[in-house]
Amino acid sequence: MTRIQILGTGCPKCQTLFENARTAANQSGVECELEKVTDLSEIMKYGVMMTPALVINGQVVSSGKIPDPQEIGNMLVEHESRTEGEP
Secondary structure, eight states, X not given: OEXXXXXSSSOHHHHHHHHHHHHHHHHHOOOEEEEEEOOHHHHHXXXXXXXXXXXXXXXEEEESSOOOHHHHXXXXXXXXXXXXXXX
């Protein structure tokens, strides 16, 4: 299962990114677990300087902007195809 994390303090941009990620997960058919990370110390562990940020399976794929659902869906499908062969 793919893990998606939205890093941010809960501002409107963070909420929009969360909704875009939820839409992308539903549309892509990739099985996902979606999580909000609002704790600043946790966010800092990712080295993110601007929020909102999008993390897929521990890797920051976007920071400081709000990708639309189609962009996020493409990221999910790409990530899924890269990890299919891993044990």
